Amino acid sequence: MARIAYILLCHKDPEAIIMQAERLTATGDYISIHFDARAKPEHFRMLREALGHNPNVAFAEKRIKCGWGEWSLVEATLYAVETAVKRFPRASHFYMLSGDCMVIKSSEYIHNFLDDNDVDFIESFDFFESDWIKTGMKAERLIYRHWFNERTQKRRFYATFNLQKKLGFTREIPADIQVMIGSQWWCLRRQTIEAVLDFTRTRRDVMRFFRTTWIPDETFFQTLVRHLVPTPEIRSRTLTFLMFTDYGMPLTFYNDHYDLLLSQDFLFARKISPDAIELKERLGQLYAEKGVSFQISAEGPSLFKFLTGRGRIGKRFASRFWEAESTLGRDRELMLLVCKKWHVAKRLLGKIGEVTDIPTIAYLFNEEGTALPDLGGIQSTLGKRTRHRRALMRMLFDYYNTDRLVICLDPSALEFMQDFFSDRSMTRMLEIQCDFTDEYLTGHAIRIGLAGDQTPRDTLERLLPTIRRDIFNESDRIRDAGFENLGRMSQSAPEAEHVASIMSFLSIDEEKAREIAQTNYLFSD
Template identity: 70%
Template sequence: MAKIAYVLLCHKDPEAIIQQAERLTAAGDYMAIHFDGRSPASDYQQIRTALKDNPNICFARKRVKCGWGEWSLVQATLYALESAVATFRRATHFYMVSGDCMAIKTAEYAHQLLDSRDCDYIESFDFFESNWIKTGMKEDRLIYRHVFNERKNKRLFDLSHSLQKRLGLTRALPEDMQIQIGSQWWCLRRRTVEWILSFLSERRDVLRFFRTTWIPDETFFQTLVRHLVPTKEIESRTLTLLMFSDYGMPVQFYNDHYDMLMGQDFLFARKISPEAQELKSRLGALYAEQGVEFQISNEGRNLYGFLTKRGRNGLRFAPRFWETESTLGRNRELLIISCKKWHVAKRLIERLREVSNVPALAYLFDEEGTDMPDLGGIEATLWKRTRHRRALVRMLFDYYETDRLVICLDPSALELMQDFCADRAITRILQIECSLSDDYLTGHAERIGLAGQQTATAALERLLPTIRNDIQHESDRIRDVGFDHHSLIRESDSDEQIAEQLMPFLALDHEAALTLARTEHLFSD
């Protein structure tokens, strides 16, 4: 009978990871855990301590600092696979899951399904001929070398990519391999995994190639399985249910999705909403049950499309983020930096990226050209961003897979601040007040169209006091609202005073906050 070794990649919520590991191993299956090297050591130790007496659990021999789109995700998977293969000699299948996955079938059902056919379950489509990649970079993922993280170092990523294109620095693909693409969530037989590990020990050239491809977790295992395993032994589909919205973001499942999930022809589902406590409880108890019969209708994706395309106003089977009462997520923190001098806030978040893993975006509701990820079009214009403000920010939380996000807003955007602060998420506001010289105000007047190069000096002298008063009024309005989590720093403050305000706002220790406060030329015009 099939015995599954789950390969779990996770990076947060140690309590949930412990519960997930205990549930999936209670029925006699195994689990190998890789906990992101960027996550706190204390969380990792909590997981190891809680699970140390469970013989059906092992850990990857090394923790890797993972980043989206990087080779690090594949390397973490390989470390966990190696540990699982060596530790669990009786495991017949290896199933890739994340901390956001939950079983939607019983262990009994899963074992019977895997026993019913001797094959590997992995999406594996021709990279160039298939239409698996809908938008964005395609061939360039492979023929150029990608050494920078697109999310953390977007400018370097784009600069490296454009420089290679300009200089014609393309590279050849492995001659004997047909590159494949598909979902990263797979279930492979033991023999296939052993073949892959043996192949990699001999073909270092393949490892070198994939280490510098972009998003290799969608091509690496998919290509190797198709290269090593006969086609008739590959079921080109994933056993993990995942659906995407029109914006290309994963759909989350809620309490009212339980019956729908039971009828889908999958073993797991992702992502389960953090707020769906009832759904989590029911699914958690399901895996160990016996004798449960499932009526497979498999209508989930069609039903989702039917309802959402008609703009259904309700909760059942629909993503809620575009509705008025939608939430960013109860356990999330939105950190807003409000500063009239945009270059000051931009310098601060640029430095923040160097001392913290918290994603930070500049004036996304004020500046059309703000660097933003592709979110399916909602980010295309300021009008769309503002109209779908909560949808946009929630999608950014999901895109960066984080519970903390920093954005910058102009002090005039009081309505946006009030809207975000009314959400169930925690919203913190850091207000930065800068000195306003006449030269700065003149430049500001020219940028917003109130003055030009030919404006008379006398006219400027009458205009500047009005602009100065308007900016001060915007600042006063923010303070007058009385936001629950409001901090204020001024250009005249000392580095220590600024650090004292940054510590609670960004949850930084004193040393990191002081490093931020000492950002070179922070307030310079």
């Protein structure tokens, strides 16, 4: 009979982890836990005290700090897997979980299912031929090296990426592997896991390659399993039920989704709401029950598409909060103030707020600390703002009870511009083109991590032309995108041209535009 070693990566909510571990090991299975080294030490102590006596629970022998999109997530998984292989020799399967997952079948059903299906379950689609990646970087994930976290070190991430791109510093994919992509929630047999671990010890070239790919948890195991295991022994699917909103976020399940979850052709589900106490209790009790039959209808995805947007009352699966709308609104006007020198844009933005009644917001997609109202959590981090950008903007329009709004964007944010201009709302853009001295560019290089206080002067002199050219190229990409309602305001242009640009951008009269154009020390560094 199958014996499962669950691989759990987690970073919070120790009480829920303890309950999950006790539930999953109560019927004879195992669990290996990697608890993020960034987490609170007292939470890890709580886990060790509560679970340390359980022989079916193990903790990864090495803990590291993890970050979204980084190699650290794969590395942490490997540490937990190595511990599980060593500590649990009777484990026949290894199942990847997160702290947000809950079992949606009984233990008896799961073990019978794995006994009847002697295969590996892991999504693994061809990286280049499939449409698994819908938007954003694709080949760039692999052919360039990524050393920094895109969410916490955004400037360094894109500065090093753009520099490699400009200088042509690409790399080759290891010749004998076909890169695959898919969900990180897999269930693999013991012989497959052991083959993967052997591969990591012998193929240092492949390990070096994946260490600097972007979001390797979607490609590493998916590629290695397909490389090591015959195709007939792989089912390219996950056994964990999850769906995504229009904004790319995993859908959250609540108390009224119990029957829906049980009818899906999956063994686990994510994400379960922290507030769904009743759902968690019912699923926890289900796991230990015997003789339960499940009527599989697999209606989840189609039901979601049918009901989403129809309101919450009386509906099992309608959207919540910011998931409801995908457009800003046909009658609304979004004005994008684009400038590489953030202090210049902020001065002009402040003056616009003084002279007009238009609400203004600074670099909300670039600076974590931008002042924003409480919108139910969607505004809390840069990651959420980026993933839900249209929904966030719609909520800001509603919050300020306005149909006109001005925000600042960095010129590198071409994806945001394209997204907003493709909306049914009216979008206008004013690009402020500043002069850049060598002193300013040196400071800019230091701020984004390309140089330091001790960087030799000759190195800086070689670096500055590249940075200057990169800034100019950002402006060219905006021009080449062919946006309608795009205006420019050059630092070297006369005041009359500034006034005309501001009048067109804000649709205001000349007197107000002139007052804004005369902002004190507007272009001063």
